[in-house]
Amino acid sequence: MKSHARLAAAFLKQEKRAHWHDQALWYVREKRDRMAASVPDWEALRETAQAIKRHALANLPRYLEEFEQNAAARGAIVHYALDPAEHNRIVLEVLKSKNARLVAKSKSMLSEECGLNEFLERNGVEVVETDLAERIIQLAGERPSHIVLPSIHIRKEEVGEIFHEHLGTEKGESDPTRLTRAARTHLREKFLAAQAGISGVNFAVAETGAVVICTNEGNADLGNSLPDLYIAVMGVEKVIPKTKDLGVFLRLLSRSATGQPISAYTSHLLGPRPGQEMHIVIVDNGRSEILQRERFYKAAFCIRCGACLNTCPVYRRSGGHSYNYVIPGPIGTILAMHRDLKKYKDMPYASTLCGSCTAVCPVKIDIHRQIVLWRNEVVEAGHLGRAKSAALKTATLGMKRTRLFRLGGWTVRKLLRSLPPFVFNNRLTIWGRSRDLPKMPAQSFRAEYRAHSKSKTNLSESGLNREGRS
Amino acid sequence: MTDTRRLILDRLRKHAIAGDTSYPAYSHPHAGISDLRRSFQSVIESVGGECRYVADLEAARKVISGSEILTAAKTICSHVKEVAEGNFDAEAKSDAHQCADVDLTIVRGALGVAENGAVWVNADPLRHRALLFLSENLILVIEGRDIVPDMESAYARIDFTRLRSGYFISGPSKTADIEQCLVIGAHGAKSVLVLVVG
Amino acid sequence: MFLGRVGLFIPCYIDQVYPRVGMATVRLLEKLGVSFEFPEDQTCCGQPQFNSGCFKDAAKLAGKMLRIFKDYDWVVCPSGSCTGMVREYYELLLERDKESDDFKHLVSHTFELCEFLIDILKVETIDGSFPHKVGLHQSCHGLRGLGLGVPSEQVLPGRIGKVRRLLESLRGIEIVNTGRSDECCGFGGTFSVFEGTVSSFIGRDRIKDYEQAGAEVIVSYDVSCLMHLDGLIRRDKKPLKVLHIAEVLDGAAS
Numbered sequence: 001m002k003s004h005a006r007l008a009a010a011f012l013k014q015e016k017r018a019h020w021h022d023q024a025l026w027y028v029r030e031k032r033d034r035m036a037a038s039v040p041d042w043e044a045l046r047e048t049a050q051a052i053k054r055h056a057l058a059n060l061p062r063y064l065e066e067f068e069q070n071a072a073a074r075g076a077i078v079h080y081a082l083d084p085a086e087h088n089r090i091v092l093e094v095l096k097s098k099n100a101r102l103v104a105k106s107k108s109m110l111s112e113e114c115g116l117n118e119f120l121e122r123n124g125v126e127v128v129e130t131d132l133a134e135r136i137i138q139l140a141g142e143r144p145s146h147i148v149l150p151s152i153h154i155r156k157e158e159v160g161e162i163f164h165e166h167l168g169t170e171k172g173e174s175d176p177t178r179l180t181r182a183a184r185t186h187l188r189e190k191f192l193a194a195q196a197g198i199s200g201v202n203f204a205v206a207e208t209g210a211v212v213i214c215t216n217e218g219n220a221d222l223g224n225s226l227p228d229l230y231i232a233v234m235g236v237e238k239v240i241p242k243t244k245d246l247g248v249f250l251r252l253l254s255r256s257a258t259g260q261p262i263s264a265y266t267s268h269l270l271g272p273r274p275g276q277e278m279h280i281v282i283v284d285n286g287r288s289e290i291l292q293r294e295r296f297y298k299a300a301f302c303i304r305c306g307a308c309l310n311t312c313p314v315y316r317r318s319g320g321h322s323y324n325y326v327i328p329g330p331i332g333t334i335l336a337m338h339r340d341l342k343k344y345k346d347m348p349y350a351s352t353l354c355g356s357c358t359a360v361c362p363v364k365i366d367i368h369r370q371i372v373l374w375r376n377e378v379v380e381a382g383h384l385g386r387a388k389s390a391a392l393k394t395a396t397l398g399m400k401r402t403r404l405f406r407l408g409g410w411t412v413r414k415l416l417r418s419l420p421p422f423v424f425n426n427r428l429t430i431w432g433r434s435r436d437l438p439k440m441p442a443q444s445f446r447a448e449y450r451a452h453s454k455s456k457t458n459l460s461e462s463g464l465n466r467e468g469r470s
Numbered sequence: 471m472t473d474t475r476r477l478i479l480d481r482l483r484k485h486a487i488a489g490d491t492s493y494p495a496y497s498h499p500h501a502g503i504s505d506l507r508r509s510f511q512s513v514i515e516s517v518g519g520e521c522r523y524v525a526d527l528e529a530a531r532k533v534i535s536g537s538e539i540l541t542a543a544k545t546i547c548s549h550v551k552e553v554a555e556g557n558f559d560a561e562a563k564s565d566a567h568q569c570a571d572v573d574l575t576i577v578r579g580a581l582g583v584a585e586n587g588a589v590w591v592n593a594d595p596l597r598h599r600a601l602l603f604l605s606e607n608l609i610l611v612i613e614g615r616d617i618v619p620d621m622e623s624a625y626a627r628i629d630f631t632r633l634r635s636g637y638f639i640s641g642p643s644k645t646a647d648i649e650q651c652l653v654i655g656a657h658g659a660k661s662v663l664v665l666v667v668g
Numbered sequence: 669m670f671l672g673r674v675g676l677f678i679p680c681y682i683d684q685v686y687p688r689v690g691m692a693t694v695r696l697l698e699k700l701g702v703s704f705e706f707p708e709d710q711t712c713c714g715q716p717q718f719n720s721g722c723f724k725d726a727a728k729l730a731g732k733m734l735r736i737f738k739d740y741d742w743v744v745c746p747s748g749s750c751t752g753m754v755r756e757y758y759e760l761l762l763e764r765d766k767e768s769d770d771f772k773h774l775v776s777h778t779f780e781l782c783e784f785l786i787d788i789l790k791v792e793t794i795d796g797s798f799p800h801k802v803g804l805h806q807s808c809h810g811l812r813g814l815g816l817g818v819p820s821e822q823v824l825p826g827r828i829g830k831v832r833r834l835l836e837s838l839r840g841i842e843i844v845n846t847g848r849s850d851e852c853c854g855f856g857g858t859f860s861v862f863e864g865t866v867s868s869f870i871g872r873d874r875i876k877d878y879e880q881a882g883a884e885v886i887v888s889y890d891v892s893c894l895m896h897l898d899g900l901i902r903r904d905k906k907p908l909k910v911l912h913i914a915e916v917l918d919g920a921a922s
C-alpha cells in the first residue's frame with residue numbers, strides 16, 4: 001500500500017487538475033461560510049448540536065430501545081448488526097425473502113464501509129447506485145473520493161466517456177445538463193424496475209421512530225416510496241432524542257455540507273407505506289469502541305457533512321484517493337485509526353494541524369487535536385518508522401542539554417554557511433527539493449543578545465535596561 | 471439477532487463520554503428574518519424554485535391557468551381541485567408505478583419555512599407518496615399564515631403522533647455532481663412552484 | 669505599569685537561525701520600556717517532537733520549560749505556534765504537573781508578542797511608519813489556537829483581529845486582502861518534511877494569493893511559516909519579501 005505522501009505527490013503531478021480540485025472544494029467551503037453567516041446563532045447552534053450528541057450517545061442504549069420500539073410500533077422491522085458481515089447477511093436475507101434481484105440504492109457511507117455492493121453482487125443481486133455521483137463512480141469501477149461529493153475527482157469529459165460506454169450517450173458529450181438528463185432517464189428505468197430500495201439514514205428520532213433522510217436529487221425518496229421493499233441502514237450513532245433536535249441538525253447539515261439552506265428533500269418515514277415492507281438495520285461496526293475511548297469518543301458525533309474535507313488544505317491538494325481508508329480527509333483519519341492503527345499509520349501525518357476542520361465542524365469535534373493524539377498512538381505502538389524516530393530522538397537529546405543545543409546549532413550554522421547552496425538545496429534533501437534553505441546567520445540569538453546586553457550595561461544608560469542580569 | 475442486540479447495547483453502556491451529558495435546554499429562533507414572506511420567496515428562488523403570493527384559491531387558479539407549466543403538461547394530477555381540475559386520478563391507481571408519466575402534480579403543503587424555503591408536505595392523504603417524486607413538475611399550495619420563520623418553529627407545529635410520512639421540499643430536485651455545475655432536475659421534479667394563498 | 673518579572677522565550681529556530689527576529693523583539697520591548705530577562709538555559713518548547721507524536725520526548729522539553737519559566741510573572745514569545753504549544757498542548761504532555769500552581773501559572777501567563785503588547789501592555793498604536801503593501805499571514809496556531817483574530821470559518825465578531833489592528837496603526841501601511849483570508853501556508857512543522865510535495869504546493873498557492881493581492885511583504889507572527897514561504901519565494905525567484913512582525917514594528921518605531 002502506498003503512503004499518503006506518495007499518492008498525494010502523484011495526484012499533484014497533474015497540476016492543473018489539482019488546482020481545479022482545490023478550487024472546486026474551496027468554492028463549496030465559501031458557500032458554506034455564506035450560509036453559516038446567514039444564521040445569527042450559528043456558533044450557539046454548533047454548541048447545542050454537540051450537547052445533544054453528547055447526551056444522546058451517553059444514553060444510547062435507552063434511545064436505541066426507544067427508537068426501536070417506536071419504529072416497530074409503526075410496522076418497521078428492526079435488526080441489529082455487529083459488523084459488516086452481519087449487516088450484509090441481514091440485507092441479503094431480507095432481499096432474498098422478497099425475491100428482490102434489482103436494488104435501487106441511495107448513497108450510504110455505512111454500506112461503503114461494509115462493502116455491501118460487492119457482497120450483494122457476488123450473491124446475484126444487482127445493485128444500482130442512484131445518486132448521480134455514486135452511479136458515475138460505480139460505472140467507473142472506482143471508490144468515492146469524498147463523503148458528500150463522491151465523484152469530485154472526475155472531470156466532465158471523463159463522465160462523458162463513462163456514459164458513452166455504459167449509457168450510450170454521444171461520444172464526446174461533456175455537457176453536465178445533458179449528461180445529467182441521460183442519467184435521469186437511465187436511472188428512472190431502474191427505479192421503476194427495482195424490487196427493493198436501500199438507503200442510508202441521516203437521523204433516527206427516538207421519540208417517534210422516524211427515519212430522516214436528506215437528498216438533493218430525490219433518489220432516496222423514490223427508492224423508499226416506490227418499491228414494495230425498503231431497507232434503511234444506519235450506524236448506532238444516528239439516533240437523536242427528539243423531533244425538536246432535527247431543527248438543530250438540519251439547520252447545520254446542508255449549510256455545512258454544500259452551503260445550501262436545506263437539502264431539496266428531507267424525508268421523514270415512520271414505518272412502511274401501505275403495502276410495503278420496511279426494514280431498519282442498526283449497525284455497530286466499531287462505533288461502541290470509539291465511544292469507549294476517552295481521547296477519541298467525539299469522533300462518533302460526526303454527522304458526515306464533509307465540511308472538514310472541503311476546508312482541509314491537504315485534502316484539497318491531495319484528493320480523496322490519496323487516503324487509503326474509505327472515508328478520506330480529517331474525519332476519515334480519525335475514524336480510520338480506530339480500524340487499524342498500523343495500516344493507516346500515515347494518515348494522521350497527512351495534516352498541517354491548521355485546525356480549520358475543528359472550526360467548521362458543525363458538531364465541534366476536536367478533529368485536529370485528535371489527529372495529533374493519533375500521531376502519539378502511532379509512535380507509542382512503534383509505527384513511526386526508524387529514520388523519523390531517530391532524527392527526532394537526536395534532536396530531543398540535543399535540546400535537553402542547553403550546551404549540546406548550542407553546539408548543535410553552531411555546527412549546523414557553520415556547515416551550512418561554508419558549503420555552497422547546491423549541496424543542500426537539491427532534490428535529495430526533502431526540504432531542498434522545492435524550497436531554498438534559510439540563509440544561515442553568523443551567530444545565534446543568544447550570542448548576539450549577550451553582546452547587546454553587555455554594551456547596554458557598559459553604557460548603563462537608565463534604569464530601564466535591567467535585562468542583562470542572567 | 472437478540473444476542474447481537476444485547477451485545478451492542480452492553481458495549482454502548484461502557485462509553486467514556488465525559489463532561490455534562492444532560493439534555494441541553496435550548497432555543498435558537500432565527501432572529502435575522504424581518505419579513506417572513508419576502509425571505510420565504512427569495513430563498514425558494516435562490517434554490518431554483520418559484521414562489522407566488524395570491525389572494526385566494528380563485529386567484530391561484532388564474533395565475534396558473536394560462537401558465538406554461540399547465541399548458542405544457544399532458545398528464546395532470548391535482549389534489550387541489552380549486553386550483554386546477556387535473557386529468558389523472560392517482561387515487562384510482564392501485565400501483566404507484568402507474569403514476570410514472572405524470573407531468574404535473576398539485577398538492578397542499580402544511581407549512582412554509584422562511585429560513586430555507588422548505589414546504590412541509592404530509593404525504594398521508596396521498597395513496598401514492600411516490601407521486602411527489604415521480605412527477606416532472608410540482609405545485610405546492612400553502613396558506614399565507616402557515617409561513618414560519620425557522621426549522622425550530624416548523625417542528626414545533628408538526629404532529630408526528632399519527633404521521634406515516636412527511637417531507638420537506640425546498641425547490642426542485644438538483645445535482646451538482648458533474649464538476650460542481652448545478653443542474654436542476656435530477657430524479658425528482660424539474661420545477662417546483664409554491665403558491666401562497668392569503 | 670509594574671509587570672514583575674518578564675521572561676523572554678525565544679524558540680529554538682529563532683535562536684539558531686533567525687537571531688534578527690529575536691533581536692527585533694528585544695529592541696521593541698526595550699523601546700516600550702519593558703524590563704525582561706532571557707533565561708539562558710532555554711532551548712526548545714518541544715513542538716517538533718510533539719507535532720510528530722513523540723509525546724514522551726516532548727514532555728521532557730516541556731518539563732524543562734516549566735522549570736525555567738515557572739518563576740516569571742509573564743512569559744513573552746515572538747511565535748504564535750510555540751506559544752500555542754505551551755498554552756494548548758502542555759496539558760497533554762505534563763499530565764502529572766497539570767494540577768500544580770506552577771503549571772497553571774505558566775499556561776495562563778505565556779503570551780505571544782503581539783498579544784502581550786495588546787492585551788497586557790495595552791498598546792493600541794505604534795508610532796512609526798511602514799509605507800508598504802503588506803500581506804498579513806495569520807498563522808493557524810496564532811489565529812485558531814490563540815485566537816489572535818476570528819478565523820473565517822467562524823461566525824463571530826472581531827474578524828479584523830488584534831494583530832491587524834496593531835499593524836494598521838503604522839503610517840503608510842496598506843494591508844492587502846487575499847481571496848482566502850486565512851488559508852494555511854502548508855508548513856505544518858514536520859509535515860513540511862514528511863509531506864514535502866503537498867506542503868510546497870500549498871505554500872505556492874498561498875504565495876500566489878499574496879502576489880495577486882499586490883503584497884510586497886508578507887508579515888507574520890510566526891517565523892516558521894515565513895521560513896517555508898521564503899524558501900519557496902527564493903527558489904522561484906519572486907520579488908516578495910517576508911518579515912516577522914517584530915521586525916516591522918521595531919523598524920518602524922525607530
Ligand code: SF4
Nearest residue numbers: 302303305306308361
Ligand atoms: S467531522 Fe464534523 S465537519 Fe467532518 S464530516 Fe463529521 S460532522 Fe462534518
